[in-house]
Amino acid sequence: MVTIQLIPYSEIEGLSSVGRIRKILNIAKEDKIVLLQGRLSKEEEAELIKVTMEEINSEFKGIELAVLDPSSNLKGLAKARDDLANKLLGTRSGLTIVGPASVVKEIKRNPHKIELLTHKSSSSKKKKRK
Amino acid sequence: MLSVFKSFINKVFLSLFKKKRQLKIGLYGPPNGGKTTLANTICKDWLGEEMGSVSNIAHETREVMIKEQLNIKRNDQELTFNLVDTPGIATKIDYEEFIRLGMSEKKAKARAKEATKGVIESIRWLDEMDVVLVVLDATVDPYSQVNITIIGNLAAREIPVLIVANKIDLKKANMKRIESAFPQYPVVGISAKYGKNTDQFYEALFGVAK
Numbered sequence: 001m002v003t004i005q006l007i008p009y010s011e012i013e014g015l016s017s018v019g020r021i022r023k024i025l026n027i028a029k030e031d032k033i034v035l036l037q038g039r040l041s042k043e044e045e046a047e048l049i050k051v052t053m054e055e056i057n058s059e060f061k062g063i064e065l066a067v068l069d070p071s072s073n074l075k076g077l078a079k080a081r082d083d084l085a086n087k088l089l090g091t092r093s094g095l096t097i098v099g100p101a102s103v104v105k106e107i108k109r110n111p112h113k114i115e116l117l118t119h120k121s122s123s124s125k126k127k128k129r130k
Numbered sequence: 131m132l133s134v135f136k137s138f139i140n141k142v143f144l145s146l147f148k149k150k151r152q153l154k155i156g157l158y159g160p161p162n163g164g165k166t167t168l169a170n171t172i173c174k175d176w177l178g179e180e181m182g183s184v185s186n187i188a189h190e191t192r193e194v195m196i197k198e199q200l201n202i203k204r205n206d207q208e209l210t211f212n213l214v215d216t217p218g219i220a221t222k223i224d225y226e227e228f229i230r231l232g233m234s235e236k237k238a239k240a241r242a243k244e245a246t247k248g249v250i251e252s253i254r255w256l257d258e259m260d261v262v263l264v265v266l267d268a269t270v271d272p273y274s275q276v277n278i279t280i281i282g283n284l285a286a287r288e289i290p291v292l293i294v295a296n297k298i299d300l301k302k303a304n305m306k307r308i309e310s311a312f313p314q315y316p317v318v319g320i321s322a323k324y325g326k327n328t329d330q331f332y333e334a335l336f337g338v339a340k
Contacts, residue, residue, distance in 0.1 A: 042282035049221055049279065050253050053246040058239075062222025065275045101222035109273045 002033060002103060002118055009038040009092045017041075021048050025055070028063050028100045033116070039067045039094035048098075064104040066114060068095040152198070153211040154258055155339065158284075159265040160276045161188035161218030164296035168265055168322040169197070169215040175328065176202050181215060187231050189245035191217045194255055204332055209339055216255055217248030219276050256283055261290045261339045268295040268303035268319060272311040281312060292338040295319040299326055 005027050012020045021044060027034050040048065045067060052063050070093050097107060097116065108115040157165040169181040182195050195215040202209050223245045228238035262284050266272055284291050292315070295308045299321035309317045318334040320327040 042279065042286045045275075045279040046253050046256070046283050049219065049276075050250050052221060053223070053249045056223055056242070056246045058225070061224040062220070065221050065279075067275060067278070101224065107275070108271070109275075110271075 003031070004033045004035055007034060007036045009036075012036065012038070017044050017047060020044060021051055024048065024096075024098050025051060025063075028098050029055070029060055031100050031103055033097070033099040033104060036096040036098070038092045039069055039096050041091070061101040063101055064097075064099045064107045064116075066097045066107040066109055066116075068097075068109075068114065070094055153209075153260050153339065154214055155211045155335075156214040156216060156255065156259040156262045157265055158216055158252065158256075158262050158280050159218060160267075160270075160274065161220055162186075163218065163265040163267045163270075164322045165218065165265045166191050166195075166215055168263070168294060168296060168320070169195070169213060171322045171325055171328065172200065172202075172213060173197055175325075176200055181213070187228065187233075189218060189220075189223065189241060189248065191215060192241070192244040192248040193217065194248075194251050202332060202335075204336055207336055207340070209336060211261075211339070214255065214259070216252040217245065219249050219252050219280060220245075221276060223249075256287065256289075259284075259289050261292070263292050263294050263335070264315075265294045265296050265322075266308055268297050268305055268308060269300050272308045277311075281315070290338045291315050292334055293317045294322075294331065296322050299324050 007023070007027075012023060015023065020040065024034050024036065025048070045065070048063075048065065056062055097114070099107070099116065099118075103118055104116060105119045106117045108117065157169055159165055166182045166184050170184065173179055173181045177197070177200065181197050182191055184190060194217070197213045197215075200211055200213050223242050225235075225238040225242035228241050229235055233241065264277070264280060264284075266277065281291060281293075293308060293312055295303070295305045295317055297303055298305060298319040303319075305317065305319045316334055316338060318327070318331050320331045
């Protein structure tokens with residue numbers, strides 16, 4: 001069975017980068033898939049990978065990560081407006097998916113869709129579409 | 131006011147007495163993209179010697195390697211830099227995969243441990259780079275989060291990037307897919323293993339490093 005835990009942005013809003021990463025990783029280490037409203041910053045993504053590497057052992061093999069950023073295609077004024085909104089309100093738009101490597105085999109993505117493939121031992125194969 | 135004055139004095143003194151830092155060009159990317167093969171090609175072309183060992187098994191490079199004072203020339207231009215080959219960045223490392231590829235359990239666990247340290251080192255070195263060559267396997271889907279995270283972090287640090295689509299000698303190679311995944315960056319296709327398109331590669335390197 002696959003367990004998905006949804007985290008609204010309000011739950012991480014007040015946390016520091018370290019706190020956000022710790023929260024996400026603790027849930028992933030419980031063999032749950034995290035669906036986080038909003039997205040981590042690029043620096044936080046790199047930090048998440050770094051902390052994951054520090055914690056890999058024979059039980060915990062790492063994570064699969066995907067960050068959906070709807071603003072990545074914005075240009076000009078729309079981009080400036082989005083940047084300002086992010087600064088004022090936080091990066092609520094988009095979605096961050098983090099799954100433990102023992103459960104999630106692969107997250108396939110292209111600009112139009114995202115597919116989350118779980119290992120065979122899990123009871124079902126899931127697909128999500130953007 | 132005092133801190134602004136101090137900062138100004140520091141900047142002036144540093145610019146007067148600090149030895150100019152050597153340009154650092156880093157090779158970044160996911161495991162098995164061909165970073166060390168490209169480093170070897172560059173070093174063989176300009177120094178006549180290789181930089182590191184390569185393997186089909188992922189995470190062969192598990193420590194940051196530096197080749198200092200590489201000097202390359204093209205037409206009337208000259209570029210001197212330190213080449214930094216970094217371990218491949220991954221979000222997961224499973225020692226059992228190494229066992230499946232024929233390694234003993236002890237060796238596989240040691241390789242996995244070293245590989246995790248290598249990824250951490252690669253990320254730490256990001257701040258040191260002046261220019262980065264992101265080496266991607268042109269036969270593999272480029273829309274991976276690792277690629278997006280690496281390139282996003284380089285953009286956030288305003289580090290110039292050249293994307294190297296490696297392994298274009300293979301039938302499955304698809305350069306257009308890489309170009310459309312990262313349209314804001316220059317992409318050059320090469321086969322580091324066979325030295326194909328290295329002229330275009332050096333031209334692009336001069337373009338991004340100057």
